[in-house]
Amino acid sequence: MSAQQQKGILSGVRIADFSWIGAGSYCTKMLADLGADVIKIESSVYLDLLRTSRPFKDGKPGVNRSGYFADRNATKRSVTINMKEPRGRDVALALIAKSDVVCNNFAPGVMDRWGVGYDEVAKLKNDIIYMSMSMQGATGPEKDYIGYGMTITALAGLQFLTGLPDRAPAGTGTNFPDHIPNPCHAAFAIVAALIHKRRSGEGQYIDLAQTEPMLALLGPAILDSAVNGKLHTRAGNTHEWFAPHGVYPCRGDDRWIAICVETDAQWERLIDVLGNSPLLSDEKWSLQLVRLRERERLDDLISRITRDWNSDELMHKLQAAGIAAGVVRDAPGVLHDDEQLKFRNHWLRFEHPEMGETVYNGEPFRCSKSLVGPLRAAPLLGEHTLEVCTSLLGMTEADVQRLTAEGVLA
Amino acid sequence: MSKESRTAAPALERNADTAAHGPLKGIRVIELGGVFTPYCGKMFSDLGAEVVLIEPPHGCPQRHEPPFLDNIPGAENSLTFTYYNSGKKSVTLDIESRQGQELFRLLAADADMLIESTQPGFLAALSLGYDRLADMNPRLVFTSITAFGQEGPYSKFAYSDLTLLALGGLLYLGGYPDSAPIRVYGNQALNASSLFAAVASIAAVYAVIMGGEAQHIDVSAQQCVALALESSAQILDLEGVVRKRFGGQQRQAGTGVFATTDGYVCVMASGISSPRFWNNTIGWLLEERVPGAEALQQPEWAGIDYLGSEEAKRRFGEIFLPFAASHTSEYLYQGGQRHRLPICPVCSPSQVLKNRQLRARDYFVNVQHGDSGRVLTMPGAPYKLHKSPWRLRGGPPRLGQHNIEILGRLGVTGNEVQALAGVGTI
Numbered sequence: 045m046s047a048q049q050q051k052g053i054l055s056g057v058r059i060a061d062f063s064w065i066g067a068g069s070y071c072t073k074m075l076a077d078l079g080a081d082v083i084k085i086e087s088s089v090y091l092d093l094l095r096t097s098r099p100f101k102d103g104k105p106g107v108n109r110s111g112y113f114a115d116r117n118a119t120k121r122s123v124t125i126n127m128k129e130p131r132g133r134d135v136a137l138a139l140i141a142k143s144d145v146v147c148n149n150f151a152p153g154v155m156d157r158w159g160v161g162y163d164e165v166a167k168l169k170n171d172i173i174y175m176s177m178s179m180q181g182a183t184g185p186e187k188d189y190i191g192y193g194m195t196i197t198a199l200a201g202l203q204f205l206t207g208l209p210d211r212a213p214a215g216t217g218t219n220f221p222d223h224i225p226n227p228c229h230a231a232f233a234i235v236a237a238l239i240h241k242r243r244s245g246e247g248q249y250i251d252l253a254q255t256e257p258m259l260a261l262l263g264p265a266i267l268d269s270a271v272n273g274k275l276h277t278r279a280g281n282t283h284e285w286f287a288p289h290g291v292y293p294c295r296g297d298d299r300w301i302a303i304c305v306e307t308d309a310q311w312e313r314l315i316d317v318l319g320n321s322p323l324l325s326d327e328k329w330s331l332q333l334v335r336l337r338e339r340e341r342l343d344d345l346i347s348r349i350t351r352d353w354n355s356d357e358l359m360h361k362l363q364a365a366g367i368a369a370g371v372v373r374d375a376p377g378v379l380h381d382d383e384q385l386k387f388r389n390h391w392l393r394f395e396h397p398e399m400g401e402t403v404y405n406g407e408p409f410r411c412s413k414s415l416v417g418p419l420r421a422a423p424l425l426g427e428h429t430l431e432v433c434t435s436l437l438g439m440t441e442a443d444v445q446r447l448t449a450e451g452v453l454a
Numbered sequence: 455m456s457k458e459s460r461t462a463a464p465a466l467e468r469n470a471d472t473a474a475h476g477p478l479k480g481i482r483v484i485e486l487g488g489v490f491t492p493y494c495g496k497m498f499s500d501l502g503a504e505v506v507l508i509e510p511p512h513g514c515p516q517r518h519e520p521p522f523l524d525n526i527p528g529a530e531n532s533l534t535f536t537y538y539n540s541g542k543k544s545v546t547l548d549i550e551s552r553q554g555q556e557l558f559r560l561l562a563a564d565a566d567m568l569i570e571s572t573q574p575g576f577l578a579a580l581s582l583g584y585d586r587l588a589d590m591n592p593r594l595v596f597t598s599i600t601a602f603g604q605e606g607p608y609s610k611f612a613y614s615d616l617t618l619l620a621l622g623g624l625l626y627l628g629g630y631p632d633s634a635p636i637r638v639y640g641n642q643a644l645n646a647s648s649l650f651a652a653v654a655s656i657a658a659v660y661a662v663i664m665g666g667e668a669q670h671i672d673v674s675a676q677q678c679v680a681l682a683l684e685s686s687a688q689i690l691d692l693e694g695v696v697r698k699r700f701g702g703q704q705r706q707a708g709t710g711v712f713a714t715t716d717g718y719v720c721v722m723a724s725g726i727s728s729p730r731f732w733n734n735t736i737g738w739l740l741e742e743r744v745p746g747a748e749a750l751q752q753p754e755w756a757g758i759d760y761l762g763s764e765e766a767k768r769r770f771g772e773i774f775l776p777f778a779a780s781h782t783s784e785y786l787y788q789g790g791q792r793h794r795l796p797i798c799p800v801c802s803p804s805q806v807l808k809n810r811q812l813r814a815r816d817y818f819v820n821v822q823h824g825d826s827g828r829v830l831t832m833p834g835a836p837y838k839l840h841k842s843p844w845r846l847r848g849g850p851p852r853l854g855q856h857n858i859e860i861l862g863r864l865g866v867t868g869n870e871v872q873a874l875a876g877v878g879t880i
Contacts, residue, residue: 054657074653078653098693099691099695101692103692111685111689111691112685115685180811181811184811184814185811186810186811190796191796192796194709195798198711199798199806199809201806202640203800204718204803205803208630214629214636214699215701215720217628217629218627220642220682222684223683224642228650228652229836232649232652232656235656235657235660236839236842237841240841242664244842246473249841250837250839250840251837251838252838253815256833256836257837259817259833259836261640262639263537263832265640265803266833267536267831268533269806270830270831270832272523272533273804274521274803274804275802279639281616281637285520289614290634291616291620291634293634302614302625304614306614363611368611368612368614370616371621372635375626375689377626378622378623378680378683378686379690379691382621384603384609384674385676385677385680387605387606387607388674388677390677403691405687408681409650409654409673409674409677410603410671410672411671412584412670413667413668
């Protein structure tokens with residue numbers, strides 16, 4: 045194994061991470077998995093709310109027991125600094141001075157009030173890369189408005205577009221932008237800024253409004269509205285020009301399969317796999333336009349057949365016939381049943397001092413010549429305060445103990 | 455391609471004018487246009503990289519995707535293609551022909567990065583796989599984005615956005631308790647795959663710039679979707695609970711979508727943020743003299759278990775629903791935000807286009823459509839890098855628009871380009 049294979053792509057990059065809750069923490073977690081030394085700056089005085097969010101190991105609350113927090117903070121180091129204490133700010137600035145990147149997802153103004161806003165930090169270290177990912181950005185009339193992933197989906201249009209036309213918007217059922225659009229865009233921008241710094245010597249401030257990456261993933265809908273004056277409605281699982289294209293019930297409680305038929309030839313094979321049921325024997329269904337025009341009727345007929353099938357068995361039969369089909373996996377499905385996720389070792393288990401062995405997401409990519417994390421469980425609150433303050437900041441153990449007792453490193 | 459020109463790679467150039475042209479100026483990306491590649495290529499292009507979109511002679515899949523300009527189908531009319539590919543350079547190439555393969559190898563020999571989403575094994579069979587190209591060009595980052603990754607029992611499965619959302623687990627969480635699961639709008643499984651690929655790829659490009667080795671990045675779309683499950687896997691693992699869908703209902707009391715006189719608002723009065731936002735909500739409802747709001751001050755509301763109960767949802771609904779239903783979304787947005795409550799309107803795309811915050815931030819950009827000359831408005835910078843900004847490099851390329859420019863760089867003459875077109879190679 046070469047030296048590179050034993051470390052991550054971003055090894056040598058250090059991040060002073062003020063992120064909390066969702067999008068920020070998942071951004072820096074990805075960078076940690078790619079090899080960056082991510083030092084999470086948090087406090088027992090005002091906890092990262094994810095530490096107090098379900099699920100807890102055995103259902104028992106505790107700041108070191110949240111599985112939600114653990115998954116978003118694996119591989120990081122945790123330092124507790126009370127940023128409301130002036131001496132806390134000094135420790136934070138010392139840590140920033142040893143870092144390449146500062147990341148936070150607070151509302152505009154919070155970092156400034158703590159004395160670690162961009163202007164302050166740039167005075168100390170002018171090539172710092174400073175990522176701020178607030179809800180609606182650092183400028184504009186609604187910059188101080190607050191929100192979370194779910195409200196971002198609403199403001200950006202995703203919620204409106206997702207669901208059935210005659211019912212309330214359903215959305216994803218999750219805080220979607222926190223998990224993919226925002227952390228990925230932020231991580232990309234940070235590495236781009238590292239490249240800029242390597243080539244120009246300059247650091248920079250990055251203003252990411254969390255509504256904006258979400259909206260960037262709805263480009264065609266926005267264009268359709270702006271250019272064609274399209275008035276959107278919700279369209280369920282239907283597709284503009286394929287039918288059948290939907291989710292059909294299978295045998296058992298709340299079991300479903302997604303099936304997409306794109307060509308007439310696939311349609312013929314679908315009928316065949318479904319046992320040439322008399323329900324689908326009408327020749328008219330071989331015509332794409334009929335399938336599109338009468339898709340509700342068609343979906344109903346297909347459902348009557350699929351409900352007697354085992355979902356995995358049907359998926360494999362349809363796949364053997366070259367038809368896109370996938371079981372709608374619930375949590376046990378993705379965690380225990382899915383052969384491909386197993387093959388890819390998607391779910392990792394790490395031992396944690398308070399939680400024992402629990403499950404973590406792996407990264408969805410493999411790198412042929414570098415190590416990809418997560419490498420270890422989430423840190424305990426303040427687990428690395430002593431280690432970081434002594435080895436990185438040159439403080440003595442006595443300094444650390446005193447500042448801890450005085451509520452500065454807390 | 456001579457050895458010298460490769461070692462003088464633009465990506466390694468220091469002091470490039472990255473402030474004016476984007477941090478990735480001079481980096482050359484070859485995007486073999488496929489289902490999973492478009493947003494990944496766009497991210498590189500918009501930060502300054504030269505992204506050459508390789509299309510089959512009849513065009514890449516997105517050229518045929520609706521919506522279309524004025525609703526008229528045509529390879530130059532797709533708004534989906536416009537959004538994802540503006541600023542890229544289009545080169546047509548039949549990589550299933552020997553000549554096409556040779557030109558593709560020459561392009562890859564001079565690139566910093568290749569993005570592709572063909573079925574595993576397809577490129578290797580054409581002698582265009584990672585091993586072959588990395589041999590020719592040791593600084594090439596080679597990114598493969600596929601439905602399930604390069605290997606494994608499902609690696610040859612047929613797929614679509616919908617089936618990937620299903621197998622990745624996100625589909626199960628969407629929809630109403632009494633409906634089938636319903637997918638998130640907008641090909642988000644495809645977008646997610648592009649996004650994770652972009653992050654791993656730019657990190658790999660950075661490593662090369664820092665003197666490290668280039669490598670193969672293998673992205674699984676199914677796994678990308680699984681990253682969106684919030685804490686669903688952990689809830690099962692730690693508490694033994696299977697999370698379900700709750701569309702149209704309150705997730706906990708005070709958190710959900712509520713009808714207004716002109717649409718819906720999305721409210722998060724409880725949940726991760728409680729109890730601060732709960733108290734802010736009460737303050738707002740009391741100020742508005744909403745009947746029954748005093749009852750929300752009673753001690754039982756402090757318990758997260760109670761907030762999740764059907765009784766709590768019903769009681770909150772009895773107080774809040776009539777209030778919401780008698781005001782506009784905008785009134786509720788401004789009032790709730792004044793009281794520091796996470797609340798916002800549920801916006802349609804046409805409403806998003808009028809959003810005053812986005813307008814004030816100059817979020818939307820205009821791009822000129824080549825054939826019609828029309829100016830099209832679309833989402834712009836997803837991040838504001840103050841020293842090396844995001845910038846759209848141009849409009850949507852016409853099919854094969856850059857054949858002469860890009861192939862010319864490989865030493866193919868103008869006459870030869872015509873000959874290649876004549877036999878259908880480009």
